[in-house]
Amino acid sequence: MAEDDAPPPRLIARLDIKGPNVIKGIHLEGLRVVGQPGPMARRYYEQGVDEIIYMDTVASLYGRNNILPMVEEAARDIFVPLTVGGGIRTIDDITAALRSGADKVAINTAAIARPDFLREAAETFGSQCITLSIEAKRRGEGRWEALTDNGRERTGVDVLAWVVEAERLGAGEVLVTSVDKEGTRRGFDHELFKAMRERVTVPVIGCGGAGTADHVVAAVRDDGLDAIACASLFHYDHCPLVDLRAALAAEGLAVRFPPEAAAA
Amino acid sequence: MITVVDYGRGNLFSLGQALRHLGFAHTVSSDPADLDRADRILFPGVGAFGDAMEGLRARGLVEALRAAAERGVPILGICVGCQLLLGRGEEFGSHEGLGLIPGTVARLPGPREGDPAAIRIPNVGWRRLHVRPGAPVLGALGPDDMMYFVHSFAPRPDDPSHVSATIPVNGEDVPVAVRRGNIVGVQFHPEKSGPAGLKLLSQFLGAAIAQEPESVS
Numbered sequence: 001m002a003e004d005d006a007p008p009p010r011l012i013a014r015l016d017i018k019g020p021n022v023i024k025g026i027h028l029e030g031l032r033v034v035g036q037p038g039p040m041a042r043r044y045y046e047q048g049v050d051e052i053i054y055m056d057t058v059a060s061l062y063g064r065n066n067i068l069p070m071v072e073e074a075a076r077d078i079f080v081p082l083t084v085g086g087g088i089r090t091i092d093d094i095t096a097a098l099r100s101g102a103d104k105v106a107i108n109t110a111a112i113a114r115p116d117f118l119r120e121a122a123e124t125f126g127s128q129c130i131t132l133s134i135e136a137k138r139r140g141e142g143r144w145e146a147l148t149d150n151g152r153e154r155t156g157v158d159v160l161a162w163v164v165e166a167e168r169l170g171a172g173e174v175l176v177t178s179v180d181k182e183g184t185r186r187g188f189d190h191e192l193f194k195a196m197r198e199r200v201t202v203p204v205i206g207c208g209g210a211g212t213a214d215h216v217v218a219a220v221r222d223d224g225l226d227a228i229a230c231a232s233l234f235h236y237d238h239c240p241l242v243d244l245r246a247a248l249a250a251e252g253l254a255v256r257f258p259p260e261a262a263a264a
Numbered sequence: 265m266i267t268v269v270d271y272g273r274g275n276l277f278s279l280g281q282a283l284r285h286l287g288f289a290h291t292v293s294s295d296p297a298d299l300d301r302a303d304r305i306l307f308p309g310v311g312a313f314g315d316a317m318e319g320l321r322a323r324g325l326v327e328a329l330r331a332a333a334e335r336g337v338p339i340l341g342i343c344v345g346c347q348l349l350l351g352r353g354e355e356f357g358s359h360e361g362l363g364l365i366p367g368t369v370a371r372l373p374g375p376r377e378g379d380p381a382a383i384r385i386p387n388v389g390w391r392r393l394h395v396r397p398g399a400p401v402l403g404a405l406g407p408d409d410m411m412y413f414v415h416s417f418a419p420r421p422d423d424p425s426h427v428s429a430t431i432p433v434n435g436e437d438v439p440v441a442v443r444r445g446n447i448v449g450v451q452f453h454p455e456k457s458g459p460a461g462l463k464l465l466s467q468f469l470g471a472a473i474a475q476e477p478e479s480v481s
Contacts (some may be wrong), residue, residue: 005432006381007389008410031312048458050390051413076281081412081456103414103456113480117390126311126388126415170413172386201375226384256390256410 009220010050011229012245013234014207015040016057017067023057024231028135028151037070044234045078047241047259052082053106053229058149059087064254068100075101085133091124106175107147110134112155115169122170129157132160132171136192137179144192151179160199167200167242175229178208185211185232190255195262205229213239213247220253266290266469267302271319271343273311282455288467296328304469305332309344313353313369316344317361327361333334333364338446342467343415346449350419365444367421368399373434383433386416393440401430401448402441404467409460411452418451
């Protein structure tokens with residue numbers, strides 16, 4: 001395959017939402033406000049982001065989902081895929097998210113509570129619409145436990161066994177967040193990423209720990225990830241998308257250079 | 265009148281917003297009469313082939329779409345909408361499609377063992393198209409423009425001249441844009457492909473696509 005035909009890894013901006021704000025923490029805790037979702041999503045679109053994930057960090061806690069109006073506003077003039085996660089519990093929740101302009105939903109807590117929900121969701125909307133979200137906490141050598149409720153609850157569920165089952169039930173891709181690395185900017189849990197990629201055949205999005213462009217390059221080049229979701233890296237401008245793309249291209253990796261017209 | 269076909273299986277919100285952004289007035293409708301009145305038809309779709317055909321049948325839209333195609337109304341099928349233009353689909357059993365373009369819809373070739381450049385299925389992400397010279401609508405795209413895909417199946421027209429663009433997937437050139445006369449199908453999502461995708465939509469809605477080759481300069 002010619003190099004210019006290789007699929008570029010998707011560079012995804014992740015917006016963790018609490019109330020009206022985008023927040024960021026470390027290990028999914030100690031949250032601080034970093035901005036407003038509207039202007040931030042707009043800025044990332046203009047910079048050529050490949051996709052945006054809206055994650056409601058308190059939806060599972062309060063049993064509600066308050067981010068759909070934000071997604072609907074974004075979908076009015078942001079024309080890249082939007083994923084909604086946090087508090088997706090029912091088929092009706094998915095319908096509502098898609099009607100608000102979301103293309104995919106990310107499901108964690110509800111799928112662990114009732115795995116068959118994944119199957120029902122995939123059969124109703126197609127696997128391409130259903131992203132399994134995993135919050136992975138390291139519990140030893142090559143072992144991770146799945147957490148729920150934005151890292152607040154233990155489940156005893158083994159991540160590597162769970163992801164295989166979830167793919168069988170119909171998950172069309174997997175978003176894996178390392179709770180240990182999340183917000184640290186010290187680099188990804190590469191062992192986790194590699195293990196995930198070996199276990200499933202659907203695309204894997206890695207998240208949690210990117211602090212430099214080199215971290216992302218390593219996850220793409222060495223771990224073979226299909227997509228990377230970043231929060232701190234973009235929010236704090238440690239490595240804007242333009243620099244990240246340049247770093248990937250410098251390593252000979254495929255990159256999507258979006259038209260400048262995004263700013264228009 | 266631009267009619268967006270609503271048969272309960274599409275991301276209509278995003279497509280509607282893209283049209284609004286581009287300044288094209290349009291009607292979103294599941295009424296066959298609105299297809300009879302249309303001079304452009306946008307035919308989106310997500311989900312599984314058989315289920316989507318059922319959504320069309322239940323609303324009496326199969327005959328309306330075929331009649332519009334017969335009249336030469338430009339139709340743009342998007343994703344599953346593109347797949348339904350073909351004669352037959354093989355997702356969850358074999359299902360009859362609209363048959364506006366002879367051919368089938370088949371699963372993407374899977375990764376070859378040990379291929380470091382293997383593409384995972386579903387194919388999710390942005391890809392550069394190999395556009396056939398002179399292909400209308402797609403001629404609007406520049407060499408660096410990429411389109412957003414999320415799919416496990418793709419159209420396979422019987423007649424190679426009905427293929428407007430391909431992408432390589434696990435060693436095969438897979439058709440991702442098809443065309444027969446005024447009937448155009450794209451497997452990707454122009455409404456989710458940033459400014460390049462909007463440019464393509466604008467080209468379809470603004471141009472008389474039967475007059476080829478299309479000059480875009």
